[in-house]
Amino acid sequence: MAMVQKLREHGPVGPAFWRFGRDHRQPQPLLDAIGDAYLARRQVAREEQRRRAEREAAQREARRPACADCGKKLTDAR
Numbered sequence: 453m454a455m456v457q458k459l460r461e462h463g464p465v466g467p468a469f470w471r472f473g474r475d476h477r478q479p480q481p482l483l484d485a486i487g488d489a490y491l492a493r494r495q496v497a498r499e500e501q502r503r504r505a506e507r508e509a510a511q512r513e514a515r516r517p518a519c520a521d522c523g524k525k526l527t528d529a530r
Contacts, residue, residue, distance in 0.1 A: 513525075
């Protein structure tokens with residue numbers, strides 16, 4: 453059965469994809485076929501994005517002006 457037919461029958465999460473370099477020709481779901489490396493890279497990218505957002509927030513906070521009278525940092529509300 454062709455991959456397109458399997459996709460129509462089972463959808464993208466069904467067994468429609470083959471992994472290269474394998475001895476058996478059993479179709480697998482897409483995430484199994486591309487392997488755990490893809491999922492690990494996505495996790496690393498999400499973590500990097502989170503760290504970047506934290507770093508940018510800290511930089512914005514450091515640039516925030518202070519009150520001339522009391523010296524407290526101004527907030528978004530003030």
